[in-house]
Amino acid sequence: MAHKNHDQVFFINFGMVLGVLVFIALVCATAARFLDSGDEHVDPQTQARLEERIKPIGTVVTDPSVLVKLAAAAQAARAPMTGEQVYAKICTGCHAAGVLNAPKVGDKAAWGERAKSQGGLDGLTKKAISGLNAMPPRGGDASLSDDEVKGAVEYMLKQTGI
Structure with missing residues (x-):
């Protein structure tokens, strides 16, 4: 004998089966x-190894004063x-390669023009510290001191023959 309410019977049976599975x-x-x-x-030891593997590898700091510190x-x-x-x-x-128009070490013309327009060693050092065009401040390493940046500029000029 066929039931007229097939959908209703299905949902009742399905609900009962689902209820039994949730109970189990x-x-x-x-x-x-x-x-x-x-x-x-x-x-x-296993717990310590696990905690070492899942610890964060770094933090994101966006506050400029904290970055300076x-x-x-x-x-x-x-x-x-x-x-x-x-x-x-x-x-x-x-x-070394002149990426994004950076003057290549050894290119006297480019370095001579840059040194002349920026004010010599001191001007080039100031631009290297503050950043210029695509070059970020301090070449991207904020931990460099002014003296280290100046030393790098002096080294590049010396290698270029200026």
């Missing part, structure tokens, strides 16, 4: 909680670099 899941979760709290299985702390935490070291670490990426 709740019983299993409750039983698992009572049977094992999990605390006695924690190995301190962090840069000063980073600069104080390391030994001062020579001009050659700063060039090798920071400047070579652009000034």
Whole structure:
């Protein structure tokens, strides 16, 4: 004999099956909680390794005053670099290949024109500290001191023959 309300019968049966499955899941979760709290299985070394793996790798700081303090702390935490070291670490990426119109080390004409228009070594150093065109301030390393930046500019000029 066919039922006239097939949809109603389906939803009633489906609801009962779903209710039974939810009840079984709740019983299993409750039983698992009572049977094992999990605390006695924690190995301190394993826990420490896990916490080391999931710790944040960095922080985002947008407050300029905090950035200045962090840069000063980073600069104080390391030994001062020579001009050659700063060039090798920071400047070579652009000034070795002339990226974004950066004057290449060894290009006397470009460096001579730049030095003349910027006011010599002091002017070039000021622009390197504050940033110029696509070059960020201090070449992108806020921890560099003024003397380190000046040393890098002097090194590049010396290598160029100026």
